[in-house]
Amino acid sequence: xxxxxxxxxxxxxxxxxxxxxxxxxxxxxxxxxxxxxxxxxxxxxxxxxxxxxxxxxxxxxxxxxxxxxxxxxxxxxxxxxxxxxxxxxxxxxxxxxxxxxxxxxxxxxxxxxxxxxxxxxxxxxxxxxxxxxxxxxxxxxxxxxxxxxxxxxxxxxxxxxxxxxxxxxxxxxxxxxxxxxxxxxxxxxxxxxxxxxxxxxxxxxxxxxxxxxxxxxxxxxxxxxxxxxxxxxxxxxxxxxxxxxxxxxxxxxxxxxxxxxxxxxxxxxxxxxxxxxxxxxxxxxxxxxxxxxxxxxxxxxxxxxxxxxxxxxxxxxxxxxxxxxxxxxxxxxxxxxxxxxxxxxxxxxxxxxxxxxxxxxxxxxxxxxxxxxxxxxxxxxxxxxxxxxxxxxxxxxx
Numbered sequence: 001x002x003x004x005x006x007x008x009x010x011x012x013x014x015x016x017x018x019x020x021x022x023x024x025x026x027x028x029x030x031x032x033x034x035x036x037x038x039x040x041x042x043x044x045x046x047x048x049x050x051x052x053x054x055x056x057x058x059x060x061x062x063x064x065x066x067x068x069x070x071x072x073x074x075x076x077x078x079x080x081x082x083x084x085x086x087x088x089x090x091x092x093x094x095x096x097x098x099x100x101x102x103x104x105x106x107x108x109x110x111x112x113x114x115x116x117x118x119x120x121x122x123x124x125x126x127x128x129x130x131x132x133x134x135x136x137x138x139x140x141x142x143x144x145x146x147x148x149x150x151x152x153x154x155x156x157x158x159x160x161x162x163x164x165x166x167x168x169x170x171x172x173x174x175x176x177x178x179x180x181x182x183x184x185x186x187x188x189x190x191x192x193x194x195x196x197x198x199x200x201x202x203x204x205x206x207x208x209x210x211x212x213x214x215x216x217x218x219x220x221x222x223x224x225x226x227x228x229x230x231x232x233x234x235x236x237x238x239x240x241x242x243x244x245x246x247x248x249x250x251x252x253x254x255x256x257x258x259x260x261x262x263x264x265x266x267x268x269x270x271x272x273x274x275x276x277x278x279x280x281x282x283x284x285x286x287x288x289x290x291x292x293x294x295x296x297x298x299x300x301x302x303x304x305x306x307x308x309x310x311x312x313x314x315x316x317x318x319x320x321x322x323x324x325x326x327x328x329x330x331x332x333x334x335x336x337x338x339x340x341x342x343x344x345x346x347x348x349x350x351x352x353x354x355x356x357x358x359x360x361x362x363x364x365x366x367x368x369x370x371x372x373x374x375x376x377x378x379x380x381x382x383x384x385x386x387x388x389x390x391x392x393x394x395x396x397x398x
Contacts, residue, residue: 034113043083043091044200045070046118051095052111058103063115076102085173088112120199124152128159128205137199145194146185148203158224160208166195167202183226211241211302215310215317215327216253218246235301238273238308253311258359258390259300260307260319268392270359270367273308274298309390316385318344320393321351330387337370337383340391352396361388 034050045068052061059075066072070084076099083091095110122143125132130153137143143151145166155161161183168176184190197203208225228236228244238257242248257273278299302308309317315327316335323345330340337358347353353375358368374380385391 034115041114042085042087043070045084048115048117050113050115051075052113053099054109054111055105055107058099058105058108074098074102078102088114122148122197122199122201122203124148124203124205126159126205127207128156128161128164130154130156137197142196144196145180145203146182147193148197149182149185149205152203155205156207158207158210158222158226159205161205161226162208163206165204165206166197167204168198169200209236209302209304211236211305212307213241213245213310214307214319214325215315216249216251216312217242217308217310218249237299237301239275239278239299241302241308242275242310248310249312251312253313253315253388256311256361256388258309258311258317258365259302260309260390260392261303262305268357268367268394270365270390271300272296272365273300311388311390314387316340316387316389316391318391318393321348321395322346322393323348330385332387334384334386337372337385337391338375338380340385341372341393344391347393350395352394354396355394357392357394358383358385359390359392361390362386 043066045066047066048063049066049072050061050063051072051074053059053075062073062075064073066083067080070082071080072083073080074095078098081094081098083094086094091112092110095112096108099108099110100106120137121134122137123132123134129149133152135143135148135151145164149155149164162181164180164182166178166180168178170176178195180194182194185193211223213220213223223241223245225236228240238259242257248254254275255277257275259271259273261269261271263269275298307319309319309327311317311327312329314332315329317327318340319325322341326344328340328343337356341347341356353373354371356370356372358370359365360368368383370383372380
């Protein structure tokens with residue numbers, strides 16, 4: 001009888017042990033459970049992992065953090081293994097090959113468990129946003145391009161909303177760059193807020209094209225593409241910049257508008273615009289030349305940094321590094337260069353007095369460079385200016 005009841009007693013004792021001992025057994029057995037990464041997951045550095053090697057005689061299992069540049073240590077020693085950009089299955093294959101080679105055990109194998117991932121983020125930066133910063137991603141709240149831009153404080157005053165670039169590294173390591181026009185994002189009738197961002201994406205907003213209006217315009221000063229409401233694929237022109245910002249003052253010279261443009265080598269070139277000729281192509285522009293040579297565009301396309309100068313009839317614009325840049329009337333008389341510089345308050349700080357630029361209206365709007373640093377040395381030859389001429393004092397380098 002006692003022998004026949006023994007299995008029952010043992011089963012009862014085992015059941016009692018499970019009830020009493022389970023809490024303490026569980027406390028010693030708790031480990032971080034491996035994550036289940038998506039099929040598109042690739043190691044990028046910072047992940048906490050555990051290497052499990054079989055057979056155990058080859059080496060112990062190792063828990064470690066992948067270095068920022070993607071290296072991990074192996075239980076067999078030797079050179080670290082770089083797993084950056086690799087999927088979990090690719091890493092398992094590489095591990096098996098290295099462990100077999102290092103240990104000499106042909107049937108050695110390895111598994112890799114992903115225990116945790118570092119915080120993922122995207123970067124938004126450039127001169128066109130208010131705050132360049134990394135923005136963390138949350139798996140439960142997808143982040144759109146528009147939301148990321150708002151999180152960076154929005155656009156700066158001259159940020160180019162029409163050319164926002166998104167750089168994304170593909171699984172094969174290549175980088176793809178896309179450009180988006182986000183100027184209508186967030187509007188009531190907008191059908192998109194942009195693509196969903198992924199960890200590692202880089203969003204860049206550059207400064208947009210900025211032009212400067214001076215002289216007889218109703219709104220002088222810097223003007224951006226955003227102020228002109230120009231489409232991304234459109235080319236802003238002199239007439240666009242003038243009419244989009246309030247137009248010309250009464251008495252402005254519509255037929256001889258000057259555009260100062262800096263060359264790649266640091267020099268200046270002058271283009272001429274004629275609004276009357278641009279509105280009526282049958283009229284002859286001051287840019288027009290003789291028959292066999294193509295006529296210049298009476299309404300030139302603008303480039304970033306261009307200065308558009310509108311003179312009054314009988315005025316001479318004095319711009320650049322002078323104390324009071326303005327258009328000065330000379331009442332139909334000629335005037336000396338030194339005199340009009342004095343009318344403009346003299347040279348400002350950092351003026352490049354050795355290369356004062358004069359644009360002569362009676363010389364086909366050709367340019368003359370005058371060294372006014374000789375004025376104090378007594379051997380300066382002054383230059384006569386007439387109505388329609390322009391004076392520009394560049395800035396010298398430090």
